[in-house]
Amino acid sequence: MRKKRTPQFSTDLPYRDHAIYDELCSLSQWLDAHSQFIDWVFNDLRSEAIHDTGRDALSAESVLRVDFLRQRFQFSFECLAFVLMDSPLYRAFCRLAPNQTPHKSSLQSLVCSITATTYRRIHRAQLKTAREQKIETGRVAAIDSTVTATNIKAPYDSDLLGTSVKEMCRLLEQGVGFTPEPLY
Numbered sequence: 053m054r055k056k057r058t059p060q061f062s063t064d065l066p067y068r069d070h071a072i073y074d075e076l077c078s079l080s081q082w083l084d085a086h087s088q089f090i091d092w093v094f095n096d097l098r099s100e101a102i103h104d105t106g107r108d109a110l111s112a113e114s115v116l117r118v119d120f121l122r123q124r125f126q127f128s129f130e131c132l133a134f135v136l137m138d139s140p141l142y143r144a145f146c147r148l149a150p151n152q153t154p155h156k157s158s159l160q161s162l163v164c165s166i167t168a169t170t171y172r173r174i175h176r177a178q179l180k181t182a183r184e185q186k187i188e189t190g191r192v193a194a195i196d197s198t199v200t201a202t203n204i205k206a207p208y209d210s211d212l213l214g215t216s217v218k219e220m221c222r223l224l225e226q227g228v229g230f231t232p233e234p235l236y
Contacts, residue, residue, distance in 0.1 A: 076145045079120060086177055089116055092170045097162065110154060115162045117146040118154075122163065129156040129163075 083089065094112035110118070121142060122132050133156040135142050148154075154162075182188035 073141065075124075076141065079124075080117075080145060082181065083117065083120070089170075089174055089177070092173060093166055096166050096170050108149070108152075110152065110158075110162060111147070114146050114148055114152075115166070118159060119163045119166060121146060122159075129160045132156070132159055 090113045093116045097112055097115060118132070118136070121127070121135075122129075127135060133154060136146060136148065136159075137153050179188065179190045183190065
């Protein structure tokens with residue numbers, strides 16, 4: 053059965069002297085201040101058939117926090133499942149119960165259940181907070197169009213040029229035998 057919040061859970065993260073810890077603490081406080089997000093996510097996750105039996109599902113609060121964590125650190129669902137199993141800090145941030153170890157497929161289905169409308173409302177709230185704190189106005193979008201380094205496999209440009217010249221010569225020689233006689 054899915055709940056909105058994880059009951060009886062400490063809101064304090066295990067202390068780590070690190071910039072990521074500070075960032076997660078700030079994000080956790082911001083999410084706690086905007087409890088309406090949990091209601092929106094809960095409505096997205098609510099299925100038609102609600103059963104009081106079976107294992108406890110992740111709370112809507114946990115799903116929201118898992119998604120923020122995934123977006124912030126660009127985790128794949130496989131890596132996210134490992135991190136949530138391994139890291140006490142990330143588990144505490146996501147407010148997972150000690151017996152909860154979600155698999156990548158369940159994480160993916162839960163995160164994909166959050167609708168675009170919910171994301172839009174959350175992003176508007178983020179922008180409102182950024183405006184109030186004079187961090188961002190939201191009037192200009194900056195896009196990073198830096199090309200990323202990749203392994204370029206052979207053939208290289210010079211090889212492609214040589215190959216194309218050979219192919220054109222072959223086709224021209226083949227065209228000489230055609231009737232009517234080519235103009236070249």
